[in-house]
Amino acid sequence: MTLTRDHGLHLYREMLRIRRFEERAAELYTEEKIRGFLHLYNGEEAVAVGVMQALQPQDAIVATYREHGHALAAGLPVNEVMAELFGKAAGSSGGRGGSMHIFDADLNFYGGNAIVGGGLPLAVGLGLSDRMLGRDRVTACFFGEGAVAEGEFHESMNLAALWKLPVLFICENNLYAMGTALDRSESETDLHAKAAGYRVASEAVDGMDVEAVETAAALAVDAVRTEGKPRFLECRTYRFRAHSMFDAQLYRDKDEVTEWKGKGPLLRFTKRLSEAGLATEDDLAAIDREVMEEVDEAVAFAEAAPWEPVASLTRHVYTDAQS
Amino acid sequence: MTLTRDHGLHLYREMLRIRRFEERAAELYTEEKIRGFLHLYNGEEAVAVGVMQALQPQDAIVATYREHGHALAAGLPVNEVMAELFGKAAGSSGGRGGSMHIFDADLNFYGGNAIVGGGLPLAVGLGLSDRMLGRDRVTACFFGEGAVAEGEFHESMNLAALWKLPVLFICENNLYAMGTALDRSESETDLHAKAAGYRVASEAVDGMDVEAVETAAALAVDAVRTEGKPRFLECRTYRFRAHSMFDAQLYRDKDEVTEWKGKGPLLRFTKRLSEAGLATEDDLAAIDREVMEEVDEAVAFAEAAPWEPVASLTRHVYTDAQS
Amino acid sequence: MSRSKTTYREAVRAAIREAMRDDPRVFLMGEDVGRYGGCYAVSMGLLEEFGEQRVRDTPLSESAFVGAGIGAALGGMRPIVEVMTVNFSLLALDQIVNTAATLRHMSGGQFSVPLVIRMATGAGRQLAAQHSHSLECWYAHVPGLKVVAPATLADARGMLGTALADPDPVIVFEHAGLYNMEGELEDDAGAVDISRAAVRRTGKDVTLVTYGGSLHKTLQAAQALAGEGIEAEVVDLRSLRPIDDATIVKSLSRTHRALVVDEGWRTLSLSAEITTRLVEQAFYELDAPVGRVCSEEVPIPYPAHLEAAALPQPEKIASAVRRMLRA
Amino acid sequence: MSRSKTTYREAVRAAIREAMRDDPRVFLMGEDVGRYGGCYAVSMGLLEEFGEQRVRDTPLSESAFVGAGIGAALGGMRPIVEVMTVNFSLLALDQIVNTAATLRHMSGGQFSVPLVIRMATGAGRQLAAQHSHSLECWYAHVPGLKVVAPATLADARGMLGTALADPDPVIVFEHAGLYNMEGELEDDAGAVDISRAAVRRTGKDVTLVTYGGSLHKTLQAAQALAGEGIEAEVVDLRSLRPIDDATIVKSLSRTHRALVVDEGWRTLSLSAEITTRLVEQAFYELDAPVGRVCSEEVPIPYPAHLEAAALPQPEKIASAVRRMLRA
Ligand SMILES: Cc1ncc(C[n+]2csc(CCOP(=O)(O)OP(=O)(O)O)c2C)c(N)n1
Ligand SMILES: Cc1ncc(C[n+]2csc(CCOP(=O)(O)OP(=O)(O)O)c2C)c(N)n1
């Protein structure tokens, strides 16, 4: 597949929007506009953006607590995502969830799960409903490599394979689960090889290369859709920033981070676009300005948005209660 | 390894003791001397007996709720095991546990666990203590093929492999978990192949052949002991009787059961002994008489043994309380 | 209306069958619900009637298949997930508490989870320490869940349909000791309310509050007491979350004495919450401290005599009432 | 005796360090306890001091590493297992309830499980619905477990050693909001009793019973009330299982009024058990129904104002006391 200018600029914009969003979120955290846990996606943009290109509008997405990138790439309104981080009623989840619990029913965006591995059974169930209803839908389930050690990974992979459910398992292998390096967490560090134990076809891809992710995801999603069986896609990537805002990063070398930043998805794709003559510096600068404006506007929106009144505290516990 | 007459008769006696014990237990259940859940080991005798030959006195054993065979093969006094099934104070666990919870501290027999998969983390921990204390000990952990679907299997295999712990995982693959056939439970039915996903060396062995089990177990135990790393041994076997005493066995054909009975470990080993000229019919009949006497005596012992007084109901909840 | 003989087990089965006939979105999934017919034979015959797609045997993967039930509910189905017993539900608690119970709230009301989870509960069959839990109180603690305990044939027959119609997750506790209970049921018995407690026996001297498997022991105790001239009112909670305060307070306001019977271990069992609500809402109606008869604080032992001693029994209940009235 | 400034975090760390120095069987294991230094920085520096064998980073496998702690305890070690937070402990509950708590009983007293499990608990830091549970009440329900909640620096410093000396499994709940708490501690502070409640403030008008993170909110409320001439006695439970009835009953017998403050969701929180025990053991001492201030029945919301409204707060406690005394 040759890359067109339009598509190239689209991918760039999608990734850059996430990057700028996350940078701003970090600032807003320092300003105490955003509180609680904040897990940023810097460095991993190519994964969410690459995978989303392969999905159709009816497809479903299950994400983690590091899900701003997935939400934005899935098309959730930037304003609403930012407002959610602020905890405002205009946020994606009405402000109830915050950074870790972004949901959007209209876009089949099923969150935003802060229990490592907790989203996998959910994705299996979505796939089961699709199978039983004969619905043409693929569920894309994102999780970190840390989740692979959880029992829920094992149970979910087996169930999806056994019942032939249309689920794409996407492992974002950024080499660390908080401070625990992959080789201190898994006896078999070649994660995509684990899929064989469930008879699930799998592939590992360079998660810093948005085109490679897109291609691999398209193949995988297509296979899931036509074969009606799960697939496993390991995206090898890196988290540029701390795990959350509380992390002193004692567990990794600055050099390692620097090295990976040199392989960053935006850097790399910028080079690719210019080498292919698909974009000028001006093109990219214009996109950056537009994206910055979007983010600025989102911040302004979130700032201005009202708080939910305390009187409605107990809403949304049950469906029938005042909702 | 050539089979000697002594060892052959020993293996035969060990297996037959289990068989006769289980047959009697079934009768006693009908007589309501034994209550609750009763899971019999008929058909699987070669597994427990074969594996136990490979263990040294200091080695530890973790078993399931179908563990009479393991207990007897590990050398627990028949009287005490039977008394435990009766719930008498003279039982292996003071009668508190019953059929599913047989323990023996002197023999490092760590039970008797009625939660499918629940014993695996325990075995990992025993192995961890051995590693940390520099103790020469292997932990043999038995579980059914049904347990392989549980998250605890996955987590335990990984942890044992990652930390290089001296644990032998023994999967008793009797093809059914209650009424669920293996291929309705696992997307990959070649269970020992799953060990590769954890970089654990594994082997599958004919679990109806006590010599084959003994040989494979000896190799595996030896490897665990010298390498200090876990191994996985799949024993392919079959349960001759119902899952428990409540099971109508709608899920399998009578023919299938008959066919497997034809491959039964005692039948097979009897043939082996006589073909090798290691035992006469009289030899075997004599053993059978002795074993029957042992079991008779155990029943008499259990019958005569006193009940624990109700007054001591709350014993053994905490270590310091009246114990 | 004609009535027929049936059992609790058959009543649950009839409820599942009706739900599956009426609504193609309903399906049953769990360990051994299909070929085996259910570990308590509840679903016997359903596989034959509804086929493999709708009666799904699962691997032993409690967390995944309960979670899959949540996902399927989100995806438009109406799953009935059977967890064989509450003992194994510990392996699925993360999904139930962190996902099923929170999803609606975390998503700001965008997603409901119309899921029914059935599980057997309770002791009394000599299954020993790992197979005899009564953890209804844990589930009843969690906002976002509804919890019911059918104790009668009519409730076994009727609660499931109502639970399935509920847009939120409902946990149904079936006491394993009840499956063989026989009785008569109206042939057109159907859905029943699942939010109100029921007075199963009227009486003026003392209110006995209970639920599930303990209801029948409590009724036996009340029967025995009646022979001594003590008229006990017996309230069956039916719904453990929410708790129908009004009914128990009303009863107490007539009897002025209350005792809670609960198979949970005493400390922090449902009995504690019932006692507390009576104190909060009807303190000045109380002529005596609320009493409770619960399980002893011991993992359930295997031998019959020890197990019986560990659990509430009619005689224990009756003597607790006698003591209370004498005091 | 000289005293030094310290924090709750440092006190827990000092306790772990001392235990590891004193007993080679003691080791620490859990997610990110080593290289990361602990998710709440409690174990910072311990890896460097004790090495990889004794400070073990685990994979994200709560069930396996908690179960491995049980096995290691059986095998002669004295493990301190850190489960990052109570929220993730749901994944390990099977091991804790079905194995750790039952093993001694099921084996007829042959095996004890000398295991300590530490976990952070509680809300108040805007971590939303899945990261804000207070499930102390669940653990306190289970025979075979002991449960403690250090609320002060001295208890953070002293409870761990006592828990490690205990032959049975002890669960230690550290409220996440306390780690930064500063104060002074005796330089030779060491093991403390872990079975008795403590009166943290004396008063004659009302008994406020609480534990863990709520202690400080309760003390603040008591302070405010003192300004109005109301003298509240504040009892810190410290041990949640067993519960030290004698201390709370004694206090109530002097004040004749009690209110329980508990960060758990109201229904079936520890407050229910405390209320019930007071009713059972001191009914005729009560001049008013026992009150309680708990968390609202809602998964904890993210925004600060909603979270604050969901949790017990000093002002809520104070006004509940005022209402009680006015009534
Ligand atoms: C079950 C569970 N255990 C522990 C945690 C605490 N925790 C939050 S994120 C995280 C690391 C997860 O790593 P990984 O899955 O690789 O995802 P990443 O953060 O690298 O994107 C941990 C341990 C949790 N949220 N859930
Ligand atoms: C966690 C858990 N789930 C379900 C059960 C109920 N149960 C008891 S035995 C059994 C089948 C286990 O099969 P397998 O592991 O193959 O062992 P087998 O009985 O064949 O020896 C089941 C489902 C249980 N005890 N524990």
Ligand SMILES: [Mg+2]
């Ligand atoms: Mg990671």
Ligand SMILES: [Mg+2]
């Ligand atoms: Mg089996």
